[in-house]
Amino acid sequence: MLDVRIDTFLSLCETRSYTQTASLLNITQPAVTQHIKHLENQYSTKLFYYDEKRRLHLTEHGKLLHRFAQTVKADSVQITEYLKTPEKEPEEIKIGSIVTIGESLVPLILAEYLRKYPDKKVYMYLDEADTLLEQLKNGNIHFCVSDIYCPHTEYESRELFECETICVCSPKHPLAEKTVNFEELNSSRLIFRESATNSKRNLIKILHEYNQDITNFRSYVEIGTINAVKKLVMENTGISFIYRFVVQDELDDGLLSQIYIKNFLSKSRINLAWMKNSFFTPLCLQFYDICRQVLSSPDFSQKSIIKSIRGCQETDCSNREIFVP
Incomplete structure (x- = not known):
């Protein structure tokens, strides 16, 4: 066309x-x-x-x-x-998400969306944030959940929530639940997702902000998925920096522990984004409304993922609202 x-x-x-x-x-x-x-x-x-x-x-x-x-x-x-598509066929929505959120939070939102719109057909695509924006431009997805900046000249976006990055380890690790200086972590093995992922780029950015680098650590492991990272950390192979909501269940169940770093605070904004002035904006806003409902509903208040997101908001000294009007 x-x-x-x-x-x-x-x-x-x-x-x-x-x-x-x-x-x-x-x-x-x-x-x-x-x-x-x-x-x-x-x-x-x-x-x-x-x-x-x-x-x-x-x-x-x-x-x-x-x-x-x-x-x-x-x-x-x-x-x-x-x-x-034949006229009587259910409408299809194509969702993109970064892996960490696509494997944890998005399924909760999607389940609620399908309860409200049971005839929808859903395609979900997981990838790195910059790749998701390219998928938007190419028309392969309607919208995406991302943790990187989406230029307002090209994309419409709504902030979903703010999340905190924390340092985690096995409960058997000698620094488990302790408060330490950043340099005390250097004797540990650092575990993170493989090269060419936005996750690794974020990690390097965070470390550099505190005058640190992956080369400061005793050794490191690069591995494919966030679940693989978590499993290695649970086996007391090393430590990792991960969004809190991704590991909240494991923290609550005692499978992982947090290492508290003095004067350390790192937060990221999670957005729902789509092409600016798109014909499909009403569809995107429809999904955004479900996101709002899930993240604010009492029915979900006890879920670890939601609790960790709200906890991050409550510790924000600026008292910003979770959602953009």
């Missing part, structure tokens, strides 16, 4: 090269030039310009068209699928 010239424009926005765009789209370079010229004539404005080093940039009007075209492209993919 997307005009081929808009598709060319979006590709050129990404590559910033007429040659690479032609190769990517399997068309000639003059065809790329022709598509861009057509759009510039249609809108009576320049979309690109070269700087003094012959680097290609978007004009302000080009940036505006880029934001609009990204949403059109994403919606076009979803609407094409929607129109192919």
Whole structure:
């Protein structure tokens, strides 16, 4: 459904090269030039310009068209699928989530959503946060649950809650339930998710904020999933930094213990995000309403995940609300 010239424009926005765009789209370079010229004539404005080093940039009007075209492209993919579906078929929603939340909190929300909308079909995609934003742009999902910044020029978002990162270990670890200086952790083995994950990037960012690095620790283990990280820590193999709500059940059951670090505080915001001005905004807001209900409902108040989220909010000295109006 997307005009081929808009598709060319979006590709050129990404590559910033007429040659690479032609190769990517399997068309000639003059065809790329022709598509861009057509759009510039249609809108009576320049979309690109070269700087003094012959680097290609978007004009302000080009940036505006880029934001609009990204949403059109994403919606076009979803609407094409929607129109192919027989009229009496249940509506499908496609959800993306970072792994830590997709394996813990999202199923609780999804269960409540399906109780209210039992005829919905659901597809759920778990991946890294930056990949999820790309999936949004490509129209592969309607919305995602993410823990990274979503530029307001490209995405609509609603804050779900704020979560705390804590240091955890086995109850058998010598530092279990103790208050220590950061340097006292360096004699331990650090366990974290594998390279190229946002989880590892967040960990490095947190450590650097406290003048620490993974190389300061005795040794470390990189492993694929958050559940594998938790199991290794429970086996007293080392320590890890994990969102509190992800390990709250294990803390409550005595399978994990917390190590309290002096003057340490690290919090992240979890958002529900989708493409700006999307046709599917009402569907996204419908799911967001269920998120609000689950996280605030007395029926869920005793669940460890919800308790840990609320506990994080209560310790926030700014007394911010959990939800954005």
